Every structure is written in C-alpha cells, then in structure tokens.
Amino acid sequence: MTNFHPDLDLITEYTAGSLPLTQSACVSLHISHCRRCQGIAGQLSDLGASLFEALEPAPVGDAQLNAVLARLDEEVPLSYARTSKDTSNTPAILQRLMRGDFSDLSWKNIGSTLRISYLQAGDPQHELAIYHFNAGGRIPEHTHRGSEMTLILQGGFSDAHGSYHKGDFLVRRQGDVHAPTALQSEDCICLVVLDAPLKFIDWKFRWMNPFLKLRTV
Amino acid sequence: MLTVTDKFDDETDSQVEPSGKRTDEWSECLTLIGKHEDRAAFTRLFRHFAPLMKAFALSGSTLSANNADELVQEVMLKVWQKAGAFNAEKAAASTWIYTIARNSRTDLFRRLQKFDTPLSADDVSGSQESEEAFMVLHQKRGRDRIRALINELPNDQAQILAKVYMEGKSHSEVAGELDIPLGTVKSRVRLALQKLQIRFED
Numbered sequence: 001m002t003n004f005h006p007d008l009d010l011i012t013e014y015t016a017g018s019l020p021l022t023q024s025a026c027v028s029l030h031i032s033h034c035r036r037c038q039g040i041a042g043q044l045s046d047l048g049a050s051l052f053e054a055l056e057p058a059p060v061g062d063a064q065l066n067a068v069l070a071r072l073d074e075e076v077p078l079s080y081a082r083t084s085k086d087t088s089n090t091p092a093i094l095q096r097l098m099r100g101d102f103s104d105l106s107w108k109n110i111g112s113t114l115r116i117s118y119l120q121a122g123d124p125q126h127e128l129a130i131y132h133f134n135a136g137g138r139i140p141e142h143t144h145r146g147s148e149m150t151l152i153l154q155g156g157f158s159d160a161h162g163s164y165h166k167g168d169f170l171v172r173r174q175g176d177v178h179a180p181t182a183l184q185s186e187d188c189i190c191l192v193v194l195d196a197p198l199k200f201i202d203w204k205f206r207w208m209n210p211f212l213k214l215r216t217v
Numbered sequence: 218m219l220t221v222t223d224k225f226d227d228e229t230d231s232q233v234e235p236s237g238k239r240t241d242e243w244s245e246c247l248t249l250i251g252k253h254e255d256r257a258a259f260t261r262l263f264r265h266f267a268p269l270m271k272a273f274a275l276s277g278s279t280l281s282a283n284n285a286d287e288l289v290q291e292v293m294l295k296v297w298q299k300a301g302a303f304n305a306e307k308a309a310a311s312t313w314i315y316t317i318a319r320n321s322r323t324d325l326f327r328r329l330q331k332f333d334t335p336l337s338a339d340d341v342s343g344s345q346e347s348e349e350a351f352m353v354l355h356q357k358r359g360r361d362r363i364r365a366l367i368n369e370l371p372n373d374q375a376q377i378l379a380k381v382y383m384e385g386k387s388h389s390e391v392a393g394e395l396d397i398p399l400g401t402v403k404s405r406v407r408l409a410l411q412k413l414q415i416r417f418e419d
C-alpha cells in the first residue's frame with residue numbers, strides 16, 4: 001500500500017490522455033500498484049466514455065465501413081497480445097525501454113552515492129531516467145528549475161518532508177529544495193521524469209549546474 | 218464468496234433506455250465479435266460508434282478530415298481485433314471502446330509530431346478492469362450516476378470537461394485557449410468532479 005499519490009489534476013490529465021508520455025509512464029506505474037488510484041482512474045475513464053457517448057455524431061459513409069470490413073482478415077499485430085500484468089520484477093513499461101534489467105543499464109556516476117541511467121523514451125520535452133542511490137546515501141541538496149516526478153521502484157528514501165517507499169509517487173515543483181537520503185536498509189531505485197534540469201545548492205556540486213542539460217533522446 | 222448479489226440484482230440486469238435500446242447491446246456486440254467473429258454485430262457497432270469516433274477525432278479541430286477518417290478506420294479495426302479480450306463482466310463496452318479511441322488518437326498525435334518512441338499509449342494506460350465482483354457493481358453504479366448527473370453541470374464546467382476529455386487538452390492548454398488562469402481551470406474541473414461524485418475512496 002502506498003501513501004503518496006498523484007493528485008486529482010494529474011490523474012484527470014492522465015485519463016484524458018493529455019499528459020506527456022514520460023509522465024504518463026510514471027503515473028501508470030504508480031496506478032498499477034495502487035487500488036485507490038485505480039478506483040479513481042476507472043471513474044474518470046467512465047466520465048470520458050460518457051462524454052464520448054454524448055458527442056454529436058459526425059456522419060461516416062458506407063465507404064468507410066466497407067474499407068474496414070475489407071481489412072478484418074488482416075493479421076492481428078503481435079503487440080496486442082502484450083499483457084499488462086508484470087511477469088518479472090521489472091515492470092512491463094520499463095522492459096520496453098531497457099534491454100535486460102537494471103544491472104545491464106549504462107550508468108553515469110554523480111558523486112559516490114548516486115548513479116543515473118537515461119532511458120530513450122522519445123519524449124522531446126522530458127527526461128526519463130532511473131536513479132540508483134546506495135543504501136544510506138545522501139543526494140546533495142538541490143532545487144528544481146521545473147517539475148520533477150518520482151516513482152520509487154525499489155527501497156525508499158526520506159527528506160525533510162517525509163519518508164517514501166516502493167510505489168510512492170512524488171512531485172517536486174519549481175523552487176522546492178530537498179536533499180533526499182536513501183533508507184539504510186537497501187539501495188533505492190527510482191524512476192524520475194524532469195522537465196528542466198536540477199540545480200545543486202550544495203557548494204561541492206554547484207560547479208555542475210551550468211553543465212546540467214535535459215537528456216530527452 | 219459473493220454475498221452481495223441479491224442486493225444488487227436489480228442493478229446488474231440490463232436496463233432499458235427511453236429509446237427502447239438495451240444499454241448492454243454494445244457489450245453483446247463486442248462479445249459476439251470476440252467469440253464468433255460476427256460481422257453483422259460489427260456492422261451494428263460500427264454504425265453506432267464510428268460517427269462518435271469521427272466526432273471525437275475532430276474535437277478541438279487539430280486533425281484534418283483525412284486523419285480523422287484514418288483514425289476511425291484504425292480504431293474500428295482495433296475494436297475487431299481486440300474484442301476477444303473484452304470481458305463484459307469486468308468492463309463497460311463504452312469505456313472499453315472509448316479507451317481504444319483515446320489511446321489511438323494520442324498515438325496519432327505523437328506520430329504526426331514525429332515522436333520516435335518505443336511506447337504506445339496502450340503501454341502507459343493500464344487496465345480499467347476490476348478483478349472483484351463488488352468493484353464491478355460499484356463501478357456500474359458510478360457510471361449510471363455520472364450519466365445521470367452530467368447534464369446538470371453548469372456550462373462553464375461542462376465546457377472545460379469537454380476540452381479536457383474530448384479535445385484532449387492539458388489543463389494549461391485549456392487555460393491558454395480560454396485566457397483564464399490555470400487555477401480556474403483546475404478548480405472548475407474539480408468542482409465538476411465533485412458534482413459527479415467522482416472522488417478518491419480511502
């Protein structure tokens with residue numbers, strides 16, 4: 001059971017399909033583990049369906065119907081057989097973005113406690129990355145130039161605002177300052193979506209600020 | 218063990234709309250398509266839903282008429298191909314079909330913007346099916362309530378919901394388009410959801 005959830009505004013945009021791809025991925029991973037959010041996402045999808053059914057129909061001719069009827073014998077794309085159930089420890093969405101598992105990713109070390117692996121999600125406005133912090137490791141104090149969405153995939157961390165565990169979903173907004181510390185018991189792995197680079201406040205890391213760029217490949 | 222059946226029996230039976238049409242006609246069609254590849258059922262479904270899909274595709278007028286026609290064909294073909302996975306006991310036909318239309322439109326927007334991504338909207342949209350019988354009944358009551366209350370929303374709230382859900386615009390895009398503060402968009406959406414009694418259940 002998770003304690004930190006996306007807010008109603010985010011789940012509304014998520015169910016309406018207007019959330020950017022990487023943010024949708026992050027929200028969807030939370031929802032797959034959270035009955036509370038599944039419930040509201042279901043109600044909001046029903047709302048979308050009610051609005052859809054109430055639309056003023058736009059005429060569609062028989063030519064269109066015949067064109068579809070003529071295609072019904074086409075081979076069904078293999079991807080339709082994909083299941084949404086997780087069969088391994090790595091969630092299905094991440095399997096599609098990674099070759100192998102977390103240990104096969106290529107990592108960039110940031111200091112001695114944090115390493116980051118950037119995923120190629122193809123969202124031009126957002127960076128999607130996996131952060132790995134060593135157990136007990138502290139991330140230097142930093143602030144946000146934009147928004148940061150975090151989903152905890154393994155372990156947990158704490159900061160001045162609280163303590164977060166697997167499945168918890170957090171949003172930090174522009175100007176929020178924090179210095180998260182991974183729980184002592186195990187390494188912490190998070191999925192992080194950024195729409196602007198971080199900015200370190202900690203003097204030892206400030207030199208990096210001009211070099212921090214979004215990696216949105 | 219399901220012990221709530223009796224209590225909810227009257228609500229699980231198919232209901233009759235003023236038009237005389239049974240509201241679960243479309244689940245029956247989907248089931249016939251999924252189990253028997255029934256083309257007549259598909260044709261009925263097409264005649265009802267394709268015009269709604271076209272209206273949905275044209276909402277917000279960002280897609281050309283050609284793109285809208287392509288989308289209608291693509292969605293209807295997907296409905297045919299995926300119908301085998303439709304479970305009338307777990308999902309409402311309208312929500313199931315709307316979800317395919319919504320995801321296909323999102324993917325089309327991304328293709329038109331030349332996104333190069335290994336993820337499809339389906340990958341990140343999860344399943345709307347409930348596993349437990351109680352939740353299924355609960356959701357059905359929720360749907361009936363939403364349908365009944367939706368026409369009572371004040372215009373400004375109905376307009377915003379249409380932009381968010383039918384036009385697929387983010388809250389900040391809606392704010393920009395209507396030239397109102399983002400906070401106003403969010404509060405109108407939240408007020409509308411309150412009126413429809415859509416809320417977190419702890």
